[in-house]
Amino acid sequence: MKLYYLPASCSLASHIVLRELGLDFDLERYDPAAGTTDKGTSYNTINAKARVPALALNSGDLLTEGPAIVQYLVATHQHTDLSLPDDLMARARIHEGLSFVASDFHKTFGPLFTTDTDDAAQERAKRTIVKHLDYLESVFADGRDYFVDNKLSVADIYLFVVLRWTDATGTPLAGWKHLNAFRDRINQRPAVQASLAAEGLN
Numbered sequence: 001m002k003l004y005y006l007p008a009s010c011s012l013a014s015h016i017v018l019r020e021l022g023l024d025f026d027l028e029r030y031d032p033a034a035g036t037t038d039k040g041t042s043y044n045t046i047n048a049k050a051r052v053p054a055l056a057l058n059s060g061d062l063l064t065e066g067p068a069i070v071q072y073l074v075a076t077h078q079h080t081d082l083s084l085p086d087d088l089m090a091r092a093r094i095h096e097g098l099s100f101v102a103s104d105f106h107k108t109f110g111p112l113f114t115t116d117t118d119d120a121a122q123e124r125a126k127r128t129i130v131k132h133l134d135y136l137e138s139v140f141a142d143g144r145d146y147f148v149d150n151k152l153s154v155a156d157i158y159l160f161v162v163l164r165w166t167d168a169t170g171t172p173l174a175g176w177k178h179l180n181a182f183r184d185r186i187n188q189r190p191a192v193q194a195s196l197a198a199e200g201l202n
């Protein structure tokens, strides 16, 4: 297997899950400015969406979209802390958590990562991020350690990756004590530390 990635981006979630599952995989880094990978391959020829993550499977299939990748990985490797529950409602809850992180939380950061967004759009994005952080903080206010049903899941890994962006985007987590503690908790996992090191992030 090979994961196409961009350091610290949402592809970090797929990267962490691959390591959590103890899988054998290669990494190939995408350089959006050049439009190529670090092996000099035009990335459009690999993934026409020109987005990471993309996972090249040993079967020859290319799987894209982070939530699909992490759910596929845990569905095909059941023997870890990240195992999918048998109960369909519990699975739907994980999907619900992933969808919130992907469609609402992650996407709000977009204007803060580009230089061509005006100040008003950046302020609007920050206000929406704060709204999402308040919501997430309220979820953790019942004392839970993990986002969905208080059981570690791929939704926690994706949430951790997006929470990492808050420091760089003017909404540092210090004001949200439960989320701050959650980020520290996930950060301590050996697979997370190994992924961060492999991406040159710690």
Ligand SMILES: N[C@@H](CCC(=O)N[C@@H](CS)C(=O)NCC(=O)O)C(=O)O
Residues within 6 Å of the ligand: 006, 009, 010, 011, 032, 050, 051, 052, 053, 064, 065, 066, 067, 102
């Ligand atoms: N819908 C995609 C979104 C992926 C996405 O936003 N990828 C960003 C990194 S977080 C990317 O590829 N950025 C590089 C670029 O836009 O050139 C998914 O969930 O996987």
